[in-house]
Amino acid sequence: DAMVIQNPRYQVTQFGKPVTLSCSQTLNHNVMYWYQQKSSQAPKLLFHYYDKDFNNEADTPDNFQSRRPNTSFCFLDIRSPGLGDAAMYLCATSRDLDTRYEQYFGPGTRLTVT
Amino acid sequence: AQSVTQLDSHVSVSEGTPVLLRCNYSSSYSPSLFWYVQHPNKGLQLLLKYTSAATLVKGINGFEAEFKKSETSFHLTKPSAHMSDAAEYFCLYSSASKIIFGSGTRLSIRP
Numbered sequence: 001d002a003m004v005i006q007n008p009r010y011q012v013t014q015f016g017k018p019v020t021l022s023c024s025q026t027l028n029h030n031v032m033y034w035y036q037q038k039s040s041q042a043p044k045l046l047f048h049y050y051d052k053d054f055n056n057e058a059d060t061p062d063n064f065q066s067r068r069p070n071t072s073f074c075f076l077d078i079r080s081p082g083l084g085d086a087a088m089y090l091c092a093t094s095r096d097l098d099t100r101y102e103q104y105f106g107p108g109t110r111l112t113v114t
Numbered sequence: 115a116q117s118v119t120q121l122d123s124h125v126s127v128s129e130g131t132p133v134l135l136r137c138n139y140s141s142s143y144s145p146s147l148f149w150y151v152q153h154p155n156k157g158l159q160l161l162l163k164y165t166s167a168a169t170l171v172k173g174i175n176g177f178e179a180e181f182k183k184s185e186t187s188f189h190l191t192k193p194s195a196h197m198s199d200a201a202e203y204f205c206l207y208s209s210a211s212k213i214i215f216g217s218g219t220r221l222s223i224r225p
Contacts, residue, residue, distance in 0.1 A: 004157070040123075042204055042215035043158070090157055101146055101165075101208035105157030 003027070004106035006091050012112045013081050021076040021109045023091030029104070031097055032074040034066060035090040037108070043090055049074060050097055078111075086113045116141045118207045120216035128224045133177075133192040135219045137205035140186065147188040148206040149179055152218075158204065164188060175199070197223050 005024045013019040023032065031050050035043035047056045049068040063085070065077040078085055088110050092103040121136040139145055146165045150158040162173025169181040175198075179190045190203060200223045205216035 040218070040220075042217050044215075045213065092157070100213060101148055101163065101206065102160055103158070105159070107157045108155070110155070 004091055004093055004104050006089075006106035006109050008109060009107060010110050010112070012114060013078075014114055015083065016080050019078050019081055019111070021078075021089050021091075021111070023074045023076070023106055024072050025074075025091075025093045025104075026072070027093055027095075027104060028071060029093035029095050030071075031094045031100065032068060033092040033094070033103065034064075034074070034076045035092065036085075037088040037090055039087075046076070081111070081113045083113050086111055116143075116145075116207055116209065116212060116214060118205050118214050118216040120203075120205050120219050122219050123217065124220045124222065126222040126224060127195050129197055130194050133190070133195045133199065133221065135190040135203050135205075135221065137179075137188045137190065137216055138186050139188065139205075139207050141207065141209070143209060146208040147179075147181065148208065149173065149177070149188075149190050150204045150206060152202040152204065154201070161190070161203075195221075195223050197225070199223055 007022045033048040034046045037043040046060045068074045088108045090108045091106040094100045094103045117140045119138045148163045149161040151161050152158045162171045164171050164181045172178045177192045203219045207214040
Protein backbone atom coordinates (compact mmCIF):
# COMPACT_ATOMS: atom_id res chain seq x y z
CA ASP A 1 0.00 0.00 0.00
CA ALA A 2 1.18 3.49 -0.81
CA MET A 3 1.89 5.32 2.39
CA VAL A 4 3.79 7.84 4.46
CA ILE A 5 6.36 6.33 6.81
CA GLN A 6 8.02 8.04 9.74
CA ASN A 7 11.03 6.74 11.60
CA PRO A 8 11.51 6.37 14.42
CA ARG A 9 8.07 6.39 16.06
CA TYR A 10 9.62 7.47 19.36
CA GLN A 11 12.81 9.49 19.75
CA VAL A 12 14.53 10.59 22.93
CA THR A 13 17.25 13.21 22.76
CA GLN A 14 19.14 15.32 25.23
CA PHE A 15 18.77 19.04 25.69
CA GLY A 16 20.93 20.73 23.02
CA LYS A 17 21.84 17.52 21.18
CA PRO A 18 20.98 17.64 17.45
CA VAL A 19 18.35 15.21 16.29
CA THR A 20 17.00 14.20 12.87
CA LEU A 21 13.55 12.80 12.16
CA SER A 22 12.87 10.93 8.95
CA CYS A 23 9.89 10.73 6.60
CA SER A 24 9.47 8.73 3.43
CA GLN A 25 6.57 8.35 1.02
CA THR A 26 5.59 5.90 -1.69
CA LEU A 27 2.80 8.10 -3.06
CA ASN A 28 5.10 10.01 -5.44
CA HIS A 29 3.55 13.27 -4.22
CA ASN A 30 5.15 16.58 -5.05
CA VAL A 31 4.62 18.26 -1.70
CA MET A 32 5.87 17.18 1.71
CA TYR A 33 5.01 18.93 4.97
CA TRP A 34 6.32 18.91 8.53
CA TYR A 35 4.02 19.74 11.42
CA GLN A 36 4.63 20.09 15.15
CA GLN A 37 1.80 18.98 17.40
CA LYS A 38 1.96 19.60 21.13
CA SER A 39 -0.31 17.86 23.58
CA SER A 40 -4.01 18.67 23.11
CA GLN A 41 -3.27 21.18 20.36
CA ALA A 42 -3.81 21.31 16.62
CA PRO A 43 -0.87 20.54 14.33
CA LYS A 44 1.23 23.59 13.52
CA LEU A 45 2.82 23.75 10.09
CA LEU A 46 6.59 24.27 10.25
CA PHE A 47 7.47 24.18 6.55
CA HIS A 48 6.87 22.36 3.32
CA TYR A 49 8.70 21.36 0.18
CA TYR A 50 7.12 21.65 -3.24
CA ASP A 51 9.48 19.42 -5.18
CA LYS A 52 12.86 20.97 -4.22
CA ASP A 53 11.40 24.36 -3.42
CA PHE A 54 11.54 24.95 0.35
CA ASN A 55 8.89 27.11 2.03
CA ASN A 56 9.33 28.11 5.65
CA GLU A 57 6.42 29.36 7.76
CA ALA A 58 7.12 32.84 9.09
CA ASP A 59 7.08 31.84 12.75
CA THR A 60 9.12 28.64 12.48
CA PRO A 61 12.22 29.00 14.68
CA ASP A 62 15.65 28.88 13.03
CA ASN A 63 16.40 25.87 15.21
CA PHE A 64 14.27 23.80 12.81
CA GLN A 65 15.67 22.90 9.41
CA SER A 66 14.64 20.48 6.69
CA ARG A 67 16.18 18.58 3.80
CA ARG A 68 14.60 16.81 0.87
CA PRO A 69 17.29 14.89 -1.00
CA ASN A 70 14.80 13.27 -3.40
CA THR A 71 11.05 12.93 -4.02
CA SER A 72 10.62 10.12 -1.52
CA PHE A 73 12.47 11.39 1.52
CA CYS A 74 12.26 14.44 3.74
CA PHE A 75 14.13 15.08 7.00
CA LEU A 76 13.47 17.37 9.93
CA ASP A 77 16.61 18.53 11.72
CA ILE A 78 16.42 20.15 15.14
CA ARG A 79 19.80 21.73 15.71
CA SER A 80 19.62 22.35 19.46
CA PRO A 81 16.48 20.86 20.98
CA GLY A 82 15.01 22.60 23.97
CA LEU A 83 12.51 21.23 26.45
CA GLY A 84 9.80 23.17 24.63
CA ASP A 85 10.44 21.21 21.44
CA ALA A 86 9.09 18.01 22.96
CA ALA A 87 6.08 17.19 20.77
CA MET A 88 4.66 14.88 18.14
CA TYR A 89 6.12 15.64 14.71
CA LEU A 90 3.91 14.77 11.78
CA CYS A 91 4.97 14.40 8.18
CA ALA A 92 2.36 14.73 5.45
CA THR A 93 2.20 14.77 1.67
CA SER A 94 -0.12 16.13 -0.98
CA ARG A 95 -0.12 15.54 -4.70
CA ASP A 96 0.28 19.23 -5.47
CA LEU A 97 -0.13 22.59 -3.80
CA ASP A 98 -3.62 23.02 -5.22
CA THR A 99 -4.62 19.81 -3.43
CA ARG A 100 -2.95 20.84 -0.17
CA TYR A 101 -6.21 20.33 1.69
CA GLU A 102 -6.04 16.59 1.00
CA GLN A 103 -2.97 15.55 2.87
CA TYR A 104 -1.79 12.07 3.70
CA PHE A 105 -0.23 11.86 7.12
CA GLY A 106 2.33 9.57 8.60
CA PRO A 107 1.87 8.12 12.11
CA GLY A 108 4.17 10.72 13.64
CA THR A 109 7.36 10.68 15.69
CA ARG A 110 7.01 11.51 19.36
CA LEU A 111 10.07 13.45 20.48
CA THR A 112 11.10 13.56 24.14
CA VAL A 113 13.82 15.99 25.27
CA THR A 114 15.59 15.16 28.54
CA ALA B 115 -8.83 37.35 8.46
CA GLN B 116 -9.76 33.73 8.08
CA SER B 117 -10.32 31.60 11.16
CA VAL B 118 -11.76 28.28 12.27
CA THR B 119 -13.41 27.72 15.63
CA GLN B 120 -14.29 24.36 17.11
CA LEU B 121 -16.75 25.19 19.80
CA ASP B 122 -16.24 22.16 22.05
CA SER B 123 -12.88 20.89 23.23
CA HIS B 124 -14.46 17.66 24.48
CA VAL B 125 -17.68 15.84 23.60
CA SER B 126 -18.85 12.67 25.32
CA VAL B 127 -21.74 10.55 24.01
CA SER B 128 -23.09 7.08 24.69
CA GLU B 129 -22.54 4.32 22.17
CA GLY B 130 -25.43 4.20 19.68
CA THR B 131 -26.43 7.85 20.17
CA PRO B 132 -25.91 10.70 17.66
CA VAL B 133 -22.67 12.65 17.43
CA LEU B 134 -22.45 16.38 16.76
CA LEU B 135 -19.07 18.13 16.55
CA ARG B 136 -19.30 21.83 15.83
CA CYS B 137 -17.12 23.95 13.56
CA ASN B 138 -17.58 27.59 12.59
CA TYR B 139 -15.45 29.55 10.17
CA SER B 140 -14.77 33.12 9.26
CA SER B 141 -13.76 33.99 5.70
CA SER B 142 -14.34 36.64 3.09
CA TYR B 143 -13.99 34.03 0.39
CA SER B 144 -15.84 30.85 -0.46
CA PRO B 145 -14.10 28.39 1.82
CA SER B 146 -12.94 24.85 1.36
CA LEU B 147 -13.58 22.99 4.60
CA PHE B 148 -12.52 19.58 5.83
CA TRP B 149 -12.73 17.27 8.77
CA TYR B 150 -9.80 15.12 9.84
CA VAL B 151 -9.71 12.43 12.52
CA GLN B 152 -6.71 11.48 14.65
CA HIS B 153 -6.72 8.29 16.68
CA PRO B 154 -4.31 8.05 19.62
CA ASN B 155 -0.65 8.02 18.53
CA LYS B 156 -1.65 8.04 14.88
CA GLY B 157 -1.47 10.53 12.04
CA LEU B 158 -4.47 12.44 10.75
CA GLN B 159 -6.93 10.89 8.31
CA LEU B 160 -9.23 12.83 6.01
CA LEU B 161 -12.89 12.16 6.89
CA LEU B 162 -14.65 14.39 4.38
CA LYS B 163 -14.32 17.60 2.39
CA TYR B 164 -16.46 20.48 1.13
CA THR B 165 -15.18 22.30 -1.96
CA SER B 166 -18.24 24.28 -3.17
CA ALA B 167 -20.17 21.38 -4.63
CA ALA B 168 -23.01 19.74 -2.69
CA THR B 169 -23.56 21.33 0.72
CA LEU B 170 -24.21 17.98 2.41
CA VAL B 171 -21.03 15.96 2.29
CA LYS B 172 -20.73 12.29 3.16
CA GLY B 173 -17.48 10.91 4.46
CA ILE B 174 -16.01 7.67 5.68
CA ASN B 175 -17.24 5.64 8.67
CA GLY B 176 -20.79 7.01 8.46
CA PHE B 177 -19.87 10.65 9.13
CA GLU B 178 -21.34 13.56 7.24
CA ALA B 179 -21.21 17.33 7.42
CA GLU B 180 -23.38 20.14 6.13
CA PHE B 181 -22.03 23.44 4.90
CA LYS B 182 -24.34 26.29 5.97
CA LYS B 183 -23.19 29.61 4.58
CA SER B 184 -25.84 31.60 6.48
CA GLU B 185 -24.55 30.20 9.76
CA THR B 186 -20.87 30.01 8.68
CA SER B 187 -20.84 26.46 9.98
CA PHE B 188 -19.62 23.05 8.92
CA HIS B 189 -20.72 20.72 11.72
CA LEU B 190 -19.81 17.03 11.69
CA THR B 191 -22.50 14.48 12.51
CA LYS B 192 -23.01 10.75 12.77
CA PRO B 193 -26.37 9.11 13.53
CA SER B 194 -25.03 6.40 15.83
CA ALA B 195 -21.71 6.51 17.67
CA HIS B 196 -19.43 3.49 17.80
CA MET B 197 -16.67 2.83 20.32
CA SER B 198 -14.12 3.03 17.50
CA ASP B 199 -15.12 6.66 16.87
CA ALA B 200 -13.30 7.77 20.02
CA ALA B 201 -10.58 10.09 18.71
CA GLU B 202 -9.58 13.72 18.19
CA TYR B 203 -11.37 15.54 15.37
CA PHE B 204 -10.01 18.59 13.57
CA CYS B 205 -11.88 21.00 11.33
CA LEU B 206 -9.68 22.48 8.62
CA TYR B 207 -10.04 25.60 6.47
CA SER B 208 -8.12 25.79 3.21
CA SER B 209 -7.57 28.60 0.73
CA ALA B 210 -5.09 29.02 -2.09
CA SER B 211 -2.42 30.24 0.32
CA LYS B 212 -3.37 29.04 3.77
CA ILE B 213 -4.37 26.02 5.79
CA ILE B 214 -5.88 26.64 9.21
CA PHE B 215 -6.61 23.87 11.69
CA GLY B 216 -9.24 24.25 14.38
CA SER B 217 -8.12 23.53 17.92
CA GLY B 218 -9.66 20.06 17.89
CA THR B 219 -12.51 18.25 19.65
CA ARG B 220 -11.87 15.10 21.62
CA LEU B 221 -14.74 12.65 21.20
CA SER B 222 -15.29 10.10 23.98
CA ILE B 223 -17.78 7.23 23.69
CA ARG B 224 -19.43 5.80 26.81
CA PRO B 225 -20.36 2.09 26.71
